[in-house]
Amino acid sequence: MPTPNSVRSGSGHGEFAAIERMAASLAARVGGPPPGERWIGDDAAVLVPPRGQLLLTTDMTVAGVHADLGVLTLADLGWRAMAASVSDIAAMGGDPLHAVVAVGGPPDTDLDELYQGVGEAAAAFGCPVVGGDLSGAPTVVVAVAVTGAVAPGTEAVTRAGARPGDELLVTGPLGASAAGLRVLRSLRDSEAPAGHDAALVEAHRRPRPRCAEGTAARLAGARAMIDVSDGLAADLHHLADASGVGLDLTGVPVHRGATEDEALHGGEDYVLAMAVPDRARVEAVFAERGLARPLPIGVCLPDASRRRLRGTALERHGWEHTFGAPAG
């Protein structure tokens, strides 16, 4: 139907030309499909299914909500959209397989820049983009769906398996992404971040899913796992809710340059938090694989109503989107 974002055309600046440029750009970065597969260019991608469990997830990234285009580029937004979904696969202990990317935006959106970031992330995460869709929309919005696999004979790690007494570990310090956004917003025009600030900014611009850590945790017997996307406090509550356990946190590892509030409530760190019955085994598997030792933050409690940080109530808040539909 006619709208400001649509034209009856085969104009060359349109959707189909943009899709062809994207396909060529992505193929140059990550290579083309293996024998028996067909990627971009048909109604659906044709793929060889994995032999173990198949994982499937989606996330939506909206300019002005999840990405401040005053301080981030469209390439950053594209990278971050890929990272959010691939991180969900990491949080199950899976390996990402393929992504499909639906993009909406106003007519002046620089799709080539956006797809540059998508393609860089696809290459960095080993998750080729095999299809997508493009649409007019009043603001830039990117929805990425990703498939993943869990090796045959093993099981994905859900949020629901934690038991009282399990130790809680995180794969690294937290708050870097929120601190990076704070740094970016404090910089004057064309000023570049320096020193530790550069690492914080990189964590915000180009977050990395912890796929290797997720796989190691699964192999080392982690019973429950979640990625820190909404904020450590909110995400630990999600894990505890699903598992029916309480939380007794002894502390929170704060990334250098970040605050404890950013570490607890900032979100988008994509660090993994896990409940494990045997911490020594997890440390051994991580060491074997050359991964940084996970950091202990507390234990799971039998009383699901108890959620504490250093003896006081663990606040539940994180970033949550609100809608007007009636509850219940």
Added chain:
Amino acid sequence: MPTPNSVRSGSGHGEFAAIERMAASLAARVGGPPPGERWIGDDAAVLVPPRGQLLLTTDMTVAGVHADLGVLTLADLGWRAMAASVSDIAAMGGDPLHAVVAVGGPPDTDLDELYQGVGEAAAAFGCPVVGGDLSGAPTVVVAVAVTGAVAPGTEAVTRAGARPGDELLVTGPLGASAAGLRVLRSLRDSEAPAGHDAALVEAHRRPRPRCAEGTAARLAGARAMIDVSDGLAADLHHLADASGVGLDLTGVPVHRGATEDEALHGGEDYVLAMAVPDRARVEAVFAERGLARPLPIGVCLPDASRRRLRGTALERHGWEHTFGAPAG
């Protein structure tokens, strides 16, 4: 990060409460997961992979672009978003397996109504929703990714396999969706469509992917196939481009109450168009399965530059979204 669409909360009107309501509503319509699968509620859904080819596709539906909320409900929009992606699976000759649904919208969006339409479509198409995401956004946008399967030992039907001499068939008359939109826009307040208009309006509000027809076409030897989403003329050009053939169309079956322009360029009919080497075989397989006989519309030509309808050039235009990125 703070925006008008986000709050630091666990407010009950928020994202997580809405997801729980959606999960319960969907489970009531399509049942829960089979043994060995986990659906909504974790970082990713855990699924049993199909044994044959795995299909994967995504489509984005934007209010005001693909759905006029002046004449459609949010439930219609949800249904149509599901239909667009499931139709892509039908166009490959596949069966839909699972959907993940990413939704963005302003704070006053009635998610329950939107998910009602999503759930009705999931039940009607046999494609359960196994995960999703919810986000603030300035307008309602729904991105649906769907997986599908092609039975082991057979192959998906792409756009690229048509050969000169293949006959072109469509699974039914065209233009009903565009005509339905025209009827809806012509109705006065609270006036209900009557007679043939009711069927046109239904085609626009609640389009149906042709999954049974797609499977039958695959089994009957269709060499190339596409669903009519952008418009018959545009989509036949896509098929001919991918296959490297020309088109000689003898006519276009127009749905009762629609115009030939709506049939050629309206889009969103989700009728399937296919190129077949043996029309009698296709008719026999469709008849065996109780499906309406496909309608012949022309043949494929060896000269890929010739694209004709009744002897004159077949216009390429359909609905295409435009972007400002430079071509080439």
